[in-house]
Amino acid sequence: MKKELILESHDAFENVLQQNESTEFWYARDLQKLLGYTEWRNFLLVVNKARQACENSKNKNEDHFVDVNKMVDIGSGTKRDVDDIMLTRYACYLIAQNGDPRKNEIAFAQTYFAVQTRKQEIIEQRLAEVERLQAREKLSNSEKSLSSARTLGTKPYSP
Numbered sequence: 167m168k169k170e171l172i173l174e175s176h177d178a179f180e181n182v183l184q185q186n187e188s189t190e191f192w193y194a195r196d197l198q199k200l201l202g203y204t205e206w207r208n209f210l211l212v213v214n215k216a217r218q219a220c221e222n223s224k225n226k227n228e229d230h231f232v233d234v235n236k237m238v239d240i241g242s243g244t245k246r247d248v249d250d251i252m253l254t255r256y257a258c259y260l261i262a263q264n265g266d267p268r269k270n271e272i273a274f275a276q277t278y279f280a281v282q283t284r285k286q287e288i289i290e291q292r293l294a295e296v297e298r299l300q301a302r303e304k305l306s307n308s309e310k311s312l313s314s315a316r317t318l319g320t321k322p323y324s325p
Contacts, residue, residue, distance in 0.1 A: 179278055184252075192258055193236075194251035201262070202271035213251065216260035230257040255279065 182196040194213060195206070203209040217227050232252040237245040253261070262275035 179275070189254065191232075191252045191254055194253055195248070197253060197258060197261065200271060201265055201275055202269045203265075212261055212265050215264040216257060219260045219264060220257065225256070230254040230260075 178200055179192075182192055182200065184191050184193065194209070198206065198209040201209070201212075203212070213231070217231055220227050220230055230253065234250050234252055235247050236250050238248050240246050258275070259279035262272060262279050265272035265275065267273065
């Protein structure tokens, strides 16, 4: 893929990303278009495979695939209620893994979600390292205080 197309595809995934008070998610109908599926019924076959993969990996489907309804414009100012699914990053990853590998959009999505997952793992690892270093520093300061108090023959200060 050319660099421009990669950046454009990346931006497309980020632009349809939704955020509520506690989590980020994608709507399945938005993802369907990004993955090159024109028919909802064909895309649902992929979603159902992804649900099965989620279940097989001992994750709860309801944590990653939330069935919702939303109103969409159908023209002339008219709206109708359609089924949709709120998908976590993990659900999107599973959908990309179960999509038609002949589609360039699927190949890109597989890479996109793998890279984003790795970035998240690195961030979480670094946060854990920072917490560990802060705990070590706190312990070191406590030990210095205790050692200093022992040398002076006084009781250590305890807040």
